[in-house]
Amino acid sequence: MTDQSASPIHTIAIVGGTGKEGKGLAYRWAKAGYRLLIGSRQAEKAQAAADELHLLLPENAVVEGMANPEAAASADLVVVTVPYAAHRDTFEMLIPFVQGKIVVDVTVPLVPPKVTKVQMPPAGSAAQEAQQILGEGVQVAAAFQNISYEHLLRDEPVECDVLVTGSSKAARAQVLELVKAANLVGWDAGPIENSVVVEGLTSILIGLNKQYGVQSAGVRITGIPCSGGSA
Amino acid sequence: MTDQSASPIHTIAIVGGTGKEGKGLAYRWAKAGYRLLIGSRQAEKAQAAADELHLLLPENAVVEGMANPEAAASADLVVVTVPYAAHRDTFEMLIPFVQGKIVVDVTVPLVPPKVTKVQMPPAGSAAQEAQQILGEGVQVAAAFQNISYEHLLRDEPVECDVLVTGSSKAARAQVLELVKAANLVGWDAGPIENSVVVEGLTSILIGLNKQYGVQSAGVRITGIPCSGGSA
Numbered sequence: 001m002t003d004q005s006a007s008p009i010h011t012i013a014i015v016g017g018t019g020k021e022g023k024g025l026a027y028r029w030a031k032a033g034y035r036l037l038i039g040s041r042q043a044e045k046a047q048a049a050a051d052e053l054h055l056l057l058p059e060n061a062v063v064e065g066m067a068n069p070e071a072a073a074s075a076d077l078v079v080v081t082v083p084y085a086a087h088r089d090t091f092e093m094l095i096p097f098v099q100g101k102i103v104v105d106v107t108v109p110l111v112p113p114k115v116t117k118v119q120m121p122p123a124g125s126a127a128q129e130a131q132q133i134l135g136e137g138v139q140v141a142a143a144f145q146n147i148s149y150e151h152l153l154r155d156e157p158v159e160c161d162v163l164v165t166g167s168s169k170a171a172r173a174q175v176l177e178l179v180k181a182a183n184l185v186g187w188d189a190g191p192i193e194n195s196v197v198v199e200g201l202t203s204i205l206i207g208l209n210k211q212y213g214v215q216s217a218g219v220r221i222t223g224i225p226c227s228g229g230s231a
Numbered sequence: 232m233t234d235q236s237a238s239p240i241h242t243i244a245i246v247g248g249t250g251k252e253g254k255g256l257a258y259r260w261a262k263a264g265y266r267l268l269i270g271s272r273q274a275e276k277a278q279a280a281a282d283e284l285h286l287l288l289p290e291n292a293v294v295e296g297m298a299n300p301e302a303a304a305s306a307d308l309v310v311v312t313v314p315y316a317a318h319r320d321t322f323e324m325l326i327p328f329v330q331g332k333i334v335v336d337v338t339v340p341l342v343p344p345k346v347t348k349v350q351m352p353p354a355g356s357a358a359q360e361a362q363q364i365l366g367e368g369v370q371v372a373a374a375f376q377n378i379s380y381e382h383l384l385r386d387e388p389v390e391c392d393v394l395v396t397g398s399s400k401a402a403r404a405q406v407l408e409l410v411k412a413a414n415l416v417g418w419d420a421g422p423i424e425n426s427v428v429v430e431g432l433t434s435i436l437i438g439l440n441k442q443y444g445v446q447s448a449g450v451r452i453t454g455i456p457c458s459g460g461s462a
Contacts, residue, residue, distance in 0.1 A: 118425045159453040163435065190438045194349045197435055200428035204394065207421045208455060216454030222390040223447030224439060 009174065013037040013075030015068045015090060016082035018049040021106060024152025025079060025144065027053055028182035030061040037064050039071030046071070056153070072097035077174070079104040080130070084111075087126055091133040099137045102171045104178075105130045105195075106144045108202040116207035118200035127195035131167055141166030141175045142195045145202050146219055147184070155183075160218025163189035163198045187221050240405065244268040244306030246299045246321060247313035249280040252337060255383025256310060256375065258284055259413035261292040268295050270302030277302070287384070303328035308405070310335045311361070315342075318357055322364040330368045333402045335409075336361045336426075337375045339433040347438035349431035358426035362398055372397030372406045373426045376433050377450055378415070386414075391449025394420035394429045418452050 012029055014022045017038040026036045030053065038053075040046035046065030053063045068090070072078045078098050082090045087107050094103070107126040111119040123129035127142035134140060143164045151158040162179045164186050166172040172188045179186030189198060201219060208217040243260055245253045248269040261267045261284065269284075271277035277296030284294045299321070303309045309329050313321045318338050325334070338357040342350040354360035358373035365371060374395045382389040393410045395417050397403040403419050410417030420429060432450060439448040 117422050118428055120427075187439060188442060189435045191348050194431065194435055194438075196351075197349055197428050197431035200425065200431075204418075204420045204425055204428055205452075207425075208418060208452065211419060212455045214455055218453040220451045220453050221436075221439065222449040222451050224443045224445055 009034070009076045009178070011035040011037060011075045011077075012178075013039055013071035013078045015039040015072055015078060015080045015094065016086065017071075017079075018045050019081055019083075020149035021144070021147075021152070022079075022081035023049055023053060024147075024149045025081070025106075025182065026063060027056060027153055028184075029178065030057050030063045032181040032183075034181065035062040035064075037066060037071040037075055039066060039068035041068060043067045043070075069093065069097055075101070077102045077104065077178075079106060081106045083107075084109045084126060087129065088133065091130050095134060098134060102139045102141060102166075102174055103130065103134060104144075104175055105140060105142045108145045108199050110203065110206075116203050116210065118196075118203045120196055120200070124193065125195035125199050127165060127192055127199070131192055139167050139171040140192060141171045142192070142198060143175050143179065143186070145199050146205060148215060148218070150215060152182075158184055158218075159216070159220070160184075161220050162186040163201075163219075163221075165189045165192055165195045165198060167192045185220075240265070240307045240409070242266040242268060242306045242308075243409075244270055244302035244309045246270040246303055246309060246311045246325065247317065248302075248310075249276050250312055250314075251380035252375070252378075252383070253310075253312035254280055254284060255378075255380045256312070256337075256413065257294060258287060258384055259415075260409065261288050261294045263412040263414075265412070266293040266295075268297060268302040268306055270297060270299035272299060274298045274301075300324065300328055306332070308333045308335070308409075310337060312337045314338075315340045315357060318360065319364065322361050326365060329365060333370045333372060333397075333405055334361065334365060335375075335406055336371060336373045339376045339430050341434065341437075347434050347441065349427075349434045351427055351431070355424065356426035356430050358396060358423055358430070362423055370398050370402040371423060372402045373423070373429060374406050374410065374417070376430050377436060379446060379449070381446060383413075389415055389449075390447070390451070391415075392451050393417040394432075394450075394452075396420045396423055396426045396429060398423045416451075
């Protein structure tokens, strides 16, 4: 774990964490030694997801399930993995529980049925919408939108880099530590306004998956010496 | 050369082609056997660029320099490589010369001095702005925004893929043929609305170049079997 930031991160909440993306991230971070709080609208569902993860994890791993507000309130850093349809309601609910914390938005604002066409909300991206809702007392970052959940629960290397955007360099650096802890390669992709690129890339990757009949399209940054990246 | 599209492409104009990006593309396509027309606001400057390329190219390569309107009028397909400050004027000038043709926009709408922050025009992207200006009689595609010009004039493999967006699948397929002819790897990145991702990616790559003190940051699509891509 890192102590680069002002307050070191020990406990991570994953709001909407019973989905495949949330469980995959929780698995990787619990394995790296973080305490994980899986949040859900129903505490029992969150507990079931935590139990499921315990079967895959070493005995000393800590994963607990609880209601979303309780998870967010008890965590040092909050990750949100919800479908875009639940984005606004989820972030409005989070306001009182995340002040002063870093919140990582994993949401891709897909608009069914045309999920291969980039269609951003009026704020510019889901992450900017999250920042507008939470206000300036919260540092919003965005990451992990391009990773297939299939990859996360496997211990194989993932052939997709993580582009991290965020409202401050410090928040991006903190999230890059978590990328590394998840055994992924991460890059500082700049300010939160750049989130449109990373969120929109998911539509392009879904389009490539459809064209080639695969589920594994990803993206890698090239041309930077191996010492680069948070690998 | 291809004859997949309704009218096969023999002659390519590069409007604003005296810059480094335009000369790099012209070099690669002239080498592949296409007839290249370098356009500039001043015909003499275009001629000088053509002369410069002839020094690097085999004797049978055809590269001519002329004024932008003449180049666009005489070509089967028109590529535009201008700084964003000249984008609107250039496309307005092109209207009468490109009806019924495919126009490929290479422009990245960078807003100095914050070129590492994604800042798109009201149309959503430079490519969508081009489509609005040219109207429905022109098929606009966008490509090559992420390639460093340094790479194009070298005959080494380029470690950056080309994401091709465009207003029709046929236009994208035609541009993918040109990507292949330039000895680059290309991917169909979907409708023109997705151009924001590819144009914006350039700001992220510039940011990475600055962070790591390099000029070579690029992007590769992963997770698709080797038979994929227009490699």
